[in-house]
Amino acid sequence: MADEKSELPTANNKTGDSLFYSGHTACAGCGMMIALRHVLNAAGSNTVIVNATSCSEITTSKYPRTAWGVPYIHVAFECTAAVAAGVEAALKKQGKDANVICIAGDGGTYDIGLQALSGMIERGHNVLYVCYDNECYANTGIQRSSATPYGAWTTTSPAGVAMAGNRTGKKPIAQIIAAHGAPYVATASVAWPADLEAKVKKALSIKGPKFILVHSPCPPAWKFDSNKSIEVARMAVECGAFVLCEIENVDGEQRLTISREPGGRMVAEYLKAQGRFSHLKESDIAGIESRIKRDWEAWKSKSEHSGPHVSVAQQQKA
Numbered sequence: 034m035a036d037e038k039s040e041l042p043t044a045n046n047k048t049g050d051s052l053f054y055s056g057h058t059a060c061a062g063c064g065m066m067i068a069l070r071h072v073l074n075a076a077g078s079n080t081v082i083v084n085a086t087s088c089s090e091i092t093t094s095k096y097p098r099t100a101w102g103v104p105y106i107h108v109a110f111e112c113t114a115a116v117a118a119g120v121e122a123a124l125k126k127q128g129k130d131a132n133v134i135c136i137a138g139d140g141g142t143y144d145i146g147l148q149a150l151s152g153m154i155e156r157g158h159n160v161l162y163v164c165y166d167n168e169c170y171a172n173t174g175i176q177r178s179s180a181t182p183y184g185a186w187t188t189t190s191p192a193g194v195a196m197a198g199n200r201t202g203k204k205p206i207a208q209i210i211a212a213h214g215a216p217y218v219a220t221a222s223v224a225w226p227a228d229l230e231a232k233v234k235k236a237l238s239i240k241g242p243k244f245i246l247v248h249s250p251c252p253p254a255w256k257f258d259s260n261k262s263i264e265v266a267r268m269a270v271e272c273g274a275f276v277l278c279e280i281e282n283v284d285g286e287q288r289l290t291i292s293r294e295p296g297g298r299m300v301a302e303y304l305k306a307q308g309r310f311s312h313l314k315e316s317d318i319a320g321i322e323s324r325i326k327r328d329w330e331a332w333k334s335k336s337e338h339s340g341p342h343v344s345v346a347q348q349q350k351a
């Protein structure tokens with residue numbers, strides 16, 4: 034409802050101290066919403082949000098309401114990082130200092146917005162880009178993106194006689210951004226909110242382009258009950274399907290730290306918890322398991338060859 038006095042859009046329901054308000058229209062159990070709340074709470078009020086078209090935009094900014102307690106711009110997919118670069122430059126020109134944060138989904142990041150993101154990183158803008166990864170184009174009805182994992186059902190990677198779900202693996206977006214020389218790249222999960230907030234705070238303390246990828250389960254797309262989002266997110270990390278790490282570029286040297294080692298969960302358990310993998314045969318599951326194992330060995334070997342530095346996990350222990 035429009036505020037009678039100011040004629041400006043009013044917020045949804047401001048509850049407590051959170052800058053991210055309740056009353057948005059996301060599905061029950063939406064992982065993305067948990068991610069957004071923690072990102073904003075860690076960033077604080079001196080923040081400008083640049084939001085790509087996606088579930089995050091559709092559900093939080095229905096005129097005349099908003100779930101954002103900070104200045105907010107919605108932009109087309111392909112322009113997100115370019116607009117953020119412009120906001121940062123305009124603030125600089127005005128002598129103002131604020132956190133400029135992009136929020137975009139995997140489709141908007143891995144696929145449609147990658148060119149602008151690459152340019153923003155390469156030009157060295159002081160912007161934090163957060164991609165919440167629900168592993169599909171959720172808002173338009175669950176199509177595959179280049180973040181969709183191998184074997185997963187989506188409406189454009191169906192499970193039938195000709196194919197058994199998605200035929201490609203996830204694009205290594207964190208490594209691609211790190212290869213640009215960005216000073217800080219991290220992956221996080223909604224199942225570890227303190228780790229996510231610490232990574233956002235650390236990123237914002239570093240000048241230059243930063244990138245954080247947040248694994249964010251989507252109950253309708255991944256096909257599990259809406260009360261299982263955190264459990265599914267946790268399983269992904271504990272079986273090694275999603276690796277939590279930081280990649281820092283310090284004096285031209287890339288340093289990789291694993292924030293949490295996998296352990297305690299089997300890949301099969303993670304896959305069987307989700308309807309999007311229900312068509313897989315035991316042999317398919319064994320194949321996915323060996324891919325995950327191989328990828329994990331590569332992560333581990335890179336981290337062992339990295340130079341010493343203080344990671345978020347070490348900061349939290351201290």
Ligand SMILES: Cc1ncc(C[n+]2csc(CCOP(=O)(O)OP(=O)(O)O)c2C)c(N)n1
Pocket residue numbers: 086087088089109110111137138139140141142145167169170171172173178
């Ligand atoms: C250039 C462009 N292509 C396609 C669309 C249609 N579209 C709107 S939302 C959406 C899905 C976005 O997927 P993702 O970025 O992963 O965010 P999610 O919906 O999963 O939150 C698409 C394809 C669009 N609005 N603009």
Ligand SMILES: [Mg+2]
Pocket residue numbers: 138139140166167168169170171
């Ligand atoms: Mg998505």
